[in-house]
Amino acid sequence: MQNKSVYFILLLVVAASGTYASPLFHTYRSSSNDTIAAELEKMKNFTTLLSLAKIANLTSTFENASLAVTLFAPTDSGISSTLKAVNISASAIEKNSTLVKMILEYHVVPEPLKTSKFSALNSYKTLEGSNITVTKNSTGIFVNGVPIIKKNVKADKSIIQVIDGLLIPPGIVV
């Protein structure tokens, strides 16, 4: 497993500011099978994630209906609860869009994964390049130990798995 202490060296503090909280995505469709961006908007709890996507220039990716990926999507409250374990300035993260992009890409696996695919222990390579570990036990399903709290949200060809915290790629230091 990755060094847990590394995870806590570095976290996103954009949540607290709300600076980027303006609506970024304007394409709403009535279907329940919409783009990742639109599904995140509909679920309400992803203001921070959508803001980070803008910083990382991933907005058009999240609006791409041809995309077929899994997004492990951290909620606003998940990100802020992770932030409580952290002691780093917001600006240090916000101003480094490369860093934000790496972190977000660590939440994306380039194939759609329903939770029915998961066994007790699974490893998936993310777009960032490092693997995440998905585990399943009687308590639930976890990504690097962070629980999936809403399963299998369809977003066009992609799937959103909502998680209750932020995943930090190994080896990242600010």
Ligand SMILES: *[C@@H]1O[C@H](CO)[C@@H](O)[C@H](O)[C@H]1NC(C)=O
């Ligand atoms: C999602 O947002 C709603 C409305 O803002 C809130 O009541 C709910 O607690 C949030 N859920 C999570 C998991 O953050």
Ligand SMILES: *[C@@H]1O[C@H](CO)[C@@H](O)[C@H](O)[C@H]1NC(C)=O
């Ligand atoms: C959308 O995603 C598909 C599949 O990954 C890709 O081939 C296409 O280039 C993307 N379109 C844009 C505008 O990025």
Ligand SMILES: *[C@@H]1O[C@H](CO)[C@@H](O)[C@H](O)[C@H]1NC(C)=O
């Ligand atoms: C948090 O960071 C500040 C400023 O760098 C430092 O003074 C303080 O000791 C740190 N606190 C913890 C708990 O690491």
Ligand SMILES: *[C@@H]1O[C@H](CO)[C@@H](O)[C@H](O)[C@H]1NC(C)=O
């Ligand atoms: C995002 O776009 C801005 C403006 O074009 C650019 O300065 C920045 O380097 C880009 N960041 C990434 C991660 O692509």
Ligand SMILES: *[C@@H]1O[C@H](CO)[C@@H](O)[C@H](O)[C@H]1NC(C)=O
């Ligand atoms: C931004 O973050 C990346 C990844 O951690 C790092 O390699 C790079 O040096 C950082 N850039 C600045 C200007 O701090």
Ligand SMILES: *[C@@H]1O[C@H](CO)[C@@H](O)[C@H](O)[C@H]1NC(C)=O
């Ligand atoms: C990363 O996950 C892939 C499967 O997606 C697996 O083939 C590979 O062995 C894993 N790598 C490590 C270092 O666990």
Ligand SMILES: *[C@@H]1O[C@H](CO)[C@@H](O)[C@H](O)[C@H]1NC(C)=O
């Ligand atoms: C299931 O895994 C999670 C995450 O690793 C852990 O916190 C929890 O204690 C485990 N539950 C059981 C019943 O082993």
Ligand SMILES: *[C@@H]1O[C@H](CO)[C@@H](O)[C@H](O)[C@H]1NC(C)=O
């Ligand atoms: C959702 O829409 C996409 C096209 O945007 C389609 O490929 C996919 O099969 C649809 N999924 C479901 C479950 O309807």
